[in-house]
Amino acid sequence: MGGKVLIVDDSEMIRNFHSYILKSIGLEIITALDGADALEKIYGSDGELLICLTDINMPNMDGYTLIERLREDPDYEDLPIIIISTEEELQDKQRGFEAGANLYIVKPTEPDELVENIRMLLGR
Numbered sequence: 001m002g003g004k005v006l007i008v009d010d011s012e013m014i015r016n017f018h019s020y021i022l023k024s025i026g027l028e029i030i031t032a033l034d035g036a037d038a039l040e041k042i043y044g045s046d047g048e049l050l051i052c053l054t055d056i057n058m059p060n061m062d063g064y065t066l067i068e069r070l071r072e073d074p075d076y077e078d079l080p081i082i083i084i085s086t087e088e089e090l091q092d093k094q095r096g097f098e099a100g101a102n103l104y105i106v107k108p109t110e111p112d113e114l115v116e117n118i119r120m121l122l123g124r
């Protein structure tokens with residue numbers, strides 16, 4: 001599976017873990033530490049993003065805000081976005097979907113489940 005994935009999480013351990021999983025299916029990895037860093041990486045990099053994985057709780061800009069910002073941009077209104085968060089309350093999920101997320105996964109991430117969900121979202 002070729003293409004670029006953006007992994008947004010303030011935890012280095014999580015970024016490394018998710019990078020490891022997605023490299024194994026052939027994706028090119030871009031990482032960001034928070035929502036603000038993600039926007040810089042998105043608008044500063046050339047080439048199309050295939051998918052974005054984002055945490056919710058992060059300093060500077062949280063995942064909800066990041067998703068809302070991306071959905072305001074016609075170039076990113078259809079970008080597949082998966083929230084991966086420790087928050088497991090229904091209200092957090094609802095807020096995530098309202099912001100525009102396509103999918104919500106509760107940590108800890110199960111590698112096979114993540115890969116399956118990505119394949120499903122991308123139709124591959």
Ligand SMILES: [Mg+2]
Pocket residue numbers: 009010011055056057058
């Ligand atoms: Mg976090």
